[in-house]
Amino acid sequence: MNYYGIKAIYKFEMTRFFRTLFQSFVSPVIATSLYFVVFGAAIGSRIQEIDNVSYGAFIVPGLIMLTVITQSISNSSFGIFFPKFVGTIYELLSAPVSFFEIVLGYVGAAATKSLFIGLVILSTSMLFVDFKILYPGMMILFLILTCLSFALLGFILGIWAKNFEQLQLVPLLIVTPMVFLGGSFYSISMLSSFWQTVSLFNPVVYLISGFRWCFFGVADVSIATSLCAVSGFMILCLAIIAWIFKSGWQLRT
Amino acid sequence: MRDFLTIKGLSKNYANGFEALKTINLRVKETEILALLGPNGAGKTTLISTICGISKFTHGKITLAGHDIVLNYRAARKMIGMVPQELSLESFETVINTLRFSRGLFGKSPNDSYLEDLLEQLSLLDKRNSQIIELSGGMKRRVSIAKALSHEPRLLFLDEPTAGVDVELRKDMWLLVRRLRNKGVTVILTTHYIEEAEAIADRVGIIDKGQLLLVEEKGSLIQRLGQKQLIIELQAPLKDLPSILSDYDIVLGADRQSLIYTYNMRSGHSGINNILSNLTQSGIIFKDLQTKQSSLEDIFMSLVNEKVA
Structure with a gap:
């Protein structure tokens, strides 16, 4: 195992995070705070409780997930796309590092960044609404699994993308709608039975539902199902990345 | 000295049928400086990229200090350093x-x-x-x-290291390459500059259209394939080339006061003696003689053109 290699990638990526602290950290915090102001305080006060949880508190897990998922994808996809774009990828491809070590470095750094942002948003939300976390250990586990899974997805997107336009395409057209329609701001039980069935095909539903369960003990789907879904998604992404490095797709001629 | 890098039957074909490398065989000794010469698109960078693991290959085997670069890539790659042709650096990093x-x-x-x-x-x-x-x-x-x-590599690849750099930096780089060799580093460089190969390489490889045409010790290559020219400075200008010299590959210089004779070192018999005695017999007085050895560039061009023909 090339530990120095993993550490070098991880440290290099984290340095970028601290160098671009404003974009990496301050902007998602400001955006989430605005969501709390608008949906939690302004509109939320007029919406009745959902599953005995105030609307302001109900949206906290969804908002954290929204930011964590988009940040994990963007950090990770940019992390691997940038060396491709500027040409420094040659160094990575010629180094004595395995695909797993490369993934550990890039995905580990991207997941750390989004985990950090997620925890900061959680702290920020405590300033706006009153709530308790019923299962903090499970909440952290869920958060870490989500950060890792979507950082893996972002890594795949970063390798796939040939330009900055493509890099933005999937998060903008697929991931964001999936997160919004995955129950960030509502419980899927509020939908008609047809749309409830449709929603069950959206993997993000399982993440938000499981994450919300960790907070309030209420969920649209069982926690076991949610855990299986996020673990399955992570394994699928890892398998795709293993194939990419083996075949050299989009990396080696 | 033992072989450090061994390439056997290396070929690389693209899906569209294009053969980027055609059965390359090469052995490089430890602490050797090898220059790969070739026109644009000859396959120099592809060969280097393939050895480094950046590019995949279709057939063949590459070993570095006995380590297969595919099966034992960790041990092999640890020993390799590469300077790419393009300046690829993270602009905002220190x-x-x-x-x-x-x-x-x-x-x-x-x-x-x-x-x-x-x-x-x-x-x-x-x-x-x-x-x-x-x-x-x-x-x-x-x-x-x-x-x-x-990372203190034992094999350094320099892909067009002095392309677009000033004379001072070029000389500095040559000095650095020699210093590295003295420290035990093997250097393989690709270049367009024949003078670079002449100045620092021990051996020269000529590559064209994915084929390694030859690899030879620099001095012997020049000697073996080199053509020489004898320039005979005359005392007085001539109107025409004397008929007595028509059997030789000899021309009258533009100033009509010199004769330029081109001959090949490989023939063993230069013919200079006969030419000089013919001139004396004809009463043509010469005041000076010069010889000029063909450069690697001339050899390179003649090899590539020969192949094209």
Whole structure:
């Protein structure tokens, strides 16, 4: 195992995070705070409780997930796309590092960044609404699994993308709608039975539902199902990345 | 000296049928400096990229110090440093950080004193905390070299190292290559500059259309394939070339006061004696004689053209 290699990638990526602290950290915090102001305080006060949880508190897990998922994808996809774009990828491809070590470095750094942002948003939300976390250990586990899974997805997107336009395409057209329609701001039980069935095909539903369960003990789907879904998604992404490095797709001629 | 890099039957075909490398066989000895010469698109960079693991190959086997570059890629790649043709650097990173990254990536423990020593050798020490974007083109080229050397490689690839750099930097690089060899590093460089190959290489490989046409010791290559010219300076100008010399590959110079005779060292018999006695018999007085050896460039062009024909 090339530990120095993993550490070098991880440290290099984290340095970028601290160098671009404003974009990496301050902007998602400001955006989430605005969501709390608008949906939690302004509109939320007029919406009745959902599953005995105030609307302001109900949206906290969804908002954290929204930011964590988009940040994990963007950090990770940019992390691997940038060396491709500027040409420094040659160094990575010629180094004595395995695909797993490369993934550990890039995905580990991207997941750390989004985990950090997620925890900061959680702290920020405590300033706006009153709530308790019923299962903090499970909440952290869920958060870490989500950060890792979507950082893996972002890594795949970063390798796939040939330009900055493509890099933005999937998060903008697929991931964001999936997160919004995955129950960030509502419980899927509020939908008609047809749309409830449709929603069950959206993997993000399982993440938000499981994450919300960790907070309030209420969920649209069982926690076991949610855990299986996020673990399955992570394994699928890892398998795709293993194939990419083996075949050299989009990396080696 | 033992073989350090061995390439056997290496070929690389693209899906569209294009053959980028055609059954390359090559052995490079430890601490040798090998220059690969070839026109654009000849396959020089592809060959280097394939050895480094950046590009895949179709058939063949490459071993470095006995380590197969596919089966035992960790051991093999640890020994390789590469300076790419393009300046590919992270613009907003500092010089020292980019070196630390490269060293770590190749599995070496942190060693700032080694990196600082390297920066000093490359006249970059005062720029250690500067962002790469602030550096000049020549300095970026040096950073690129420092990155390749950051993990103390035993085999260094330099892909067109002096393309677009000034004379001073070119000379510095040649000096660096010689110093590296003295420290036990094997160097393979690709170049367009024949004078570069002549100046620093021990052996020269000529590659064209994915085929390694020859690899030979530089001096013997020039001697074996080199054509020579004898320039005979005459006392008085001539109207025409004397008929007595018509059997030789000889022409009258533009000033009509010199005769230029082209001959090949390979023939063993230069014919100079006969020409000079013929001139004396004809009463043509010569005042000076000069010979000119063909350069690697002439040899390279003749080989490539021969192949095209």
